[in-house]
Every structure is written in C-alpha cells, then in structure tokens.
Amino acid sequence: MTQSYDLVIAGGGPSGSAAAWQAAQTGARVVVLDKAEFPRDKPCGDGLTARAVSYLQKMGLAEEVGAFHRVNRVTVFSPTRWELSFPRRPGMPDHGHTVSRTELDALLLKHAESAGAEVRQSCEVVRPELDECGRVVGVVLKSGEKVLGDAVIAADGAYSPIKRALKIDSQYNGYSAIAIRSEMHADREDSDSLDIHLQLRFRGDQLPGYGWVFPMGGGRFNIGLGYVNSYKNWQSINATQFLGEFLHTLPAEWNLPPIEELKKNRSVRAWRLPMGFTAWPPWRPGVLFVGDCLGAGKPASGAGISKALESGLAAGECAIAALTNGGPDDFTNYAQRMEAAWGREYRRGRWFHKLLGYPPVANAGIRLIDNAAFRDRMLKALYKKAQGPQHTY
Structure with a gap:
C-alpha cells in the first residue's frame, strides 16, 4: 500500500511536531511517522529556556506550559556561587520551565494531530524513497510500505536514517556533545533555579562542559552533565562513572542515590547531541533537515529544545511556501x-x-568567569544585547 501527502515528516519529537503543526495550519495534508509509541522517554536535561517557552506559547500551548514547574533564575557555581535572572526581552517571558520529555513530546505530537496532521506511531522510517533524478519523494517504512509526499522533513534524530542514506555531509560535521543524566529524588526544598556547575574536571583537566541540577517539582531533580568532543581525551571518559563522581560533589545532606542504584532502575541515560549545523545546506531536493538531524543544538551550551522548535516551525512554513510557489526542488x-x-x-x-x-x-x-569584575562586565553586555532585535521563526 502506498499513500501520498503534501508533507511527510519522519520523527515526532519537538522539531517534527512543530513542523507538522505549522504546516497543518495551511490545510496541507501532513503525516508524522515515528517508530515509538507515545508517551515515550527521551534523554534530555528537561529544561525549557525562555525562548523555548515563547515558541510553545506561540503554538497556542501557553496554558499547558504554565502548568509545568517554573524556574525564575539560574544559579552558577564557577566555583563561586552567583545568580542570573532571565533577561527581559520584548515579547518573551522572563522565566523558564522544566518538564520531562515524556510529557512534552506527547503534548506536542497531540497538538500537531489536533491541528490536522495525521500521526502514525510504531512506524519506523528506514530510508528515503528517491525518484529517477535522485530527488526525495517519500520514505520507506521498516514494514516495506512506502509513504510518498511532495516534500519530506527529516526530524529523525542524531542518527537519522534519511541523512545516512543520502550521505549528507557538512563542512561543520563533527561538532557534538556527549551528555548523561538521571532523574532522582533529593532531600532538599523544591527550587525555582536552574543550577549550573562550570567546574567539571577529568584527570585534572577542565572540560569544555558543565554539570546541572534542574528541579522538576515534587522533590524530583534532573541531574546530569555534558561535555563537547573538542576535548582530545573525550573518548576516554566513562560517562556513567563521571556522573557518579559529579553526584559526590553535591551536598551530602541531599541524600542522593548512588550511581549503582540509578543504573539498576534504568534512569541513567546518555546521548549524543550534534550541534552547529551538521547538515548544511539544511535541505536537498525534496527534503529539509530539522532538530538533531540538522545539528541544531547550540554550540556554546548544547541547548536543543528551543532550537528544535524553531527549526521545525521554520521548516514547516518554508516547505509549504516553496511547494506553493515553486516546487520541491529548491528550499x-x-x-x-x-x-x-x-x-x-x-x-x-x-x-x-x-x-x-x-x-x-x-x-x-573558568578563572575569568569566576572573577566578579569581569563577570559583571560580561553580564552587563549580555543583558544589553538581550534588549535588541529578536529573531522569530
């Protein structure tokens, strides 16, 4: 059986769901295909920046987002303790939220479906379908079924089967981060702060990365760390062991569970975060790349959810505009x-x-950031920049 749509979206994470919601607004025939059955877990820091919140609000999810655990500030340990408030930017919230990806991704996929997109779960995309000229004209499922579309959006993650099959490369390929996290209970008060620990050492080396402690509400915390692969010995790091060592640096009175217990309950999850455009240009005839497939993670911080939403919204809009005004050969x-x-x-x-x-x-x-005078000048410049013109999707 072969079905045909205006837009086929491989992947139902934030970028794919955002693209589907955006395209469905035009009345386009849109289908989202995902190998998982939702709700499903997804390893992540679970933090929503103010920018991510603003995109969710623009998608009509302000009420739902308002029910998530709210955070109003960032506390940085460098190792000196200092605080940041979310900058006030025109048209954007001055706060963030935390929410598990299990809940967020299911919400976004349902929202896309409510907008008119067809959603098919437990449908694994294994490769693109090409025409005689090499243009992407659909996808092939693990079952052998072909799903055709005037355009395809590849939102199928860091290990994208579509991108691999097309042998997509980029001069920016190779930029990535390795992250690991676990959700756990801590004997401490709930917090409205995203805690960032900048001093992250491996065999005496300061790593290009950071640890985090993000409150999830109800005494639960997402605790993890991440580091980028530009560190020459990054492959020597046992991420699970390193997370256990990081947990030992946190206050003993929190009574955090040992890493061995967290491993047993399978809450420890690691992942690779491609960043800085690992597919560029971000399209080929018939297909656009979004989210982790695009390498949309922010190179400096690894922030991924806001970038996934932004790329998905842009791709959904641009795909329909191109199909309406020129065709699928040029995005x-x-x-x-x-x-x-x-x-x-x-x-x-x-x-x-x-x-x-x-x-x-x-x-x-680290020494510069830990210097109060330098830090004050840096923050003043950053807050001033935040008041300037803002990009929209």
Missing part, C-alpha cells in the same frame, strides 16, 4: 531563514567549541 528559503537566525551565533559557537577543547584555555575561561 533555499529555509536555508536563508536558518542562516539569518543562527548563522553568526553558530559561527562564533563553533569557534568556542574548538578553543575550549584545550584545557589551558578552558582553565583560563
């Missing part, structure tokens, strides 16, 4: 949108990604 409009929104930020981020991989540079950076 330059999407590349222009992504370059305008992220180009300068990601060029700078890739530079820092490389630079901070050298432990002496990372050490110097």
Whole structure:
C-alpha cells in the first residue's frame, strides 16, 4: 500500500511536531511517522529556556506550559556561587520551565494531530524513497510500505536514517556533545533555579562542559552533565562513572542515590547531541533537515529544545511556501531563514567549541568567569544585547 501527502515528516519529537503543526495550519495534508509509541522517554536535561517557552506559547500551548514547574533564575557555581535572572526581552517571558520529555513530546505530537496532521506511531522510517533524478519523494517504512509526499522533513534524530542514506555531509560535521543524566529524588526544598556547575574536571583537566541540577517539582531533580568532543581525551571518559563522581560533589545532606542504584532502575541515560549545523545546506531536493538531524543544538551550551522548535516551525512554513510557489526542488528559503537566525551565533559557537577543547584555555575561561569584575562586565553586555532585535521563526 502506498499513500501520498503534501508533507511527510519522519520523527515526532519537538522539531517534527512543530513542523507538522505549522504546516497543518495551511490545510496541507501532513503525516508524522515515528517508530515509538507515545508517551515515550527521551534523554534530555528537561529544561525549557525562555525562548523555548515563547515558541510553545506561540503554538497556542501557553496554558499547558504554565502548568509545568517554573524556574525564575539560574544559579552558577564557577566555583563561586552567583545568580542570573532571565533577561527581559520584548515579547518573551522572563522565566523558564522544566518538564520531562515524556510529557512534552506527547503534548506536542497531540497538538500537531489536533491541528490536522495525521500521526502514525510504531512506524519506523528506514530510508528515503528517491525518484529517477535522485530527488526525495517519500520514505520507506521498516514494514516495506512506502509513504510518498511532495516534500519530506527529516526530524529523525542524531542518527537519522534519511541523512545516512543520502550521505549528507557538512563542512561543520563533527561538532557534538556527549551528555548523561538521571532523574532522582533529593532531600532538599523544591527550587525555582536552574543550577549550573562550570567546574567539571577529568584527570585534572577542565572540560569544555558543565554539570546541572534542574528541579522538576515534587522533590524530583534532573541531574546530569555534558561535555563537547573538542576535548582530545573525550573518548576516554566513562560517562556513567563521571556522573557518579559529579553526584559526590553535591551536598551530602541531599541524600542522593548512588550511581549503582540509578543504573539498576534504568534512569541513567546518555546521548549524543550534534550541534552547529551538521547538515548544511539544511535541505536537498525534496527534503529539509530539522532538530538533531540538522545539528541544531547550540554550540556554546548544547541547548536543543528551543532550537528544535524553531527549526521545525521554520521548516514547516518554508516547505509549504516553496511547494506553493515553486516546487520541491529548491528550499533555499529555509536555508536563508536558518542562516539569518543562527548563522553568526553558530559561527562564533563553533569557534568556542574548538578553543575550549584545550584545557589551558578552558582553565583560563573558568578563572575569568569566576572573577566578579569581569563577570559583571560580561553580564552587563549580555543583558544589553538581550534588549535588541529578536529573531522569530
């Protein structure tokens, strides 16, 4: 059996669901295919930045987001303790939230379905379907079924079967981070702060990364760490053991469970986060790349949810616009949108990604940030920048 749509979206995570919701607004025939059955767990830090919250609000989910655990500030340990408030930016909230991806992703997929997109779960996309000219004209499921579309959006993750089959490469390929987290109970009060620990050492080297403690409400916390692969010995790090060592640096009175217990209950999850555009240009004839498939993670911080939402919304809009006005052979409009929104930020981020991989540079950076006078000047500049023009999807 072969079915045909205006837009076929491989992957029902935040980027795929955002693209489906955006495209369905136009009345387009949209289908979302995902190998999982929702709700399903997804390893993540579970933090929603103010920008991520703003995209969810624009999608009509303000009431649902308001029910998530709210965070109003960031507490940084460098190792000196200092606080940041969310900057006040025109048209954006001055706070963030935390929510498990199990809940968030199911909400977004249901929202796309409510907008008119067809959702098919337990449907694993294994490769793209190509025409005689090599243009993507649909996808092939593990069952052998073909699902055809005027355009395809690849939202199928860091290990995208579509991207692999097309042998997509990029001059920016290779930029990624390794992250690991576990959710656990802690004997401490619930908090409205995202805690960031910048001093993260491996065999005496300061790593280009950070640890986090994010409150989830009800005495639960998402605790994890991440580091980028520009550090020369990153493959020598046993991420699970490293997370256990990080847990030992946190206050003993929290009575956190040992890493062995967390491993037994399978709450420890690690993942790779591609960043800085690992597929560029972000399209080929018939297909657009979004989220982790695009390498949309922010090179400096690894923030991924806001970038997934932004790329998905842009791709959904640009795909339908291109199909309406020219056809599926050219999605330059999407590349222009992504370059305008992220180009300068990601060029700078890739530079820092490389630079901070050298432990002496990372050490110097920590010393600078830990210097109150320098930090105050830096924060003043950042808050001033936050008041400037903001990109929209």
